[in-house]
Amino acid sequence: MQKVTCPTCNVEFDLPEGAKEGDQVTCPICGADLKLVIEDGKLTAETA
Numbered sequence: 001m002q003k004v005t006c007p008t009c010n011v012e013f014d015l016p017e018g019a020k021e022g023d024q025v026t027c028p029i030c031g032a033d034l035k036l037v038i039e040d041g042k043l044t045a046e047t048a
């Protein structure tokens with residue numbers, strides 16, 4: 001399972017299975033709307 005760190009609350013959370021670049025996800029901790037991008041070859045969440 002891939003994990004990303006929420007840029008809003010800095011908590012690491014699990015991505016849904018099959019999550020990929022360009023997907024919109026919601027942080028389960030703070031509820032921020034995030035977009036998945038590839039950064040340094042890794043999936044990273046940024047504020048949408």
Ligand SMILES: [Zn+2]
Binds near residue numbers: 006009011028030
């Ligand atoms: Zn968050």
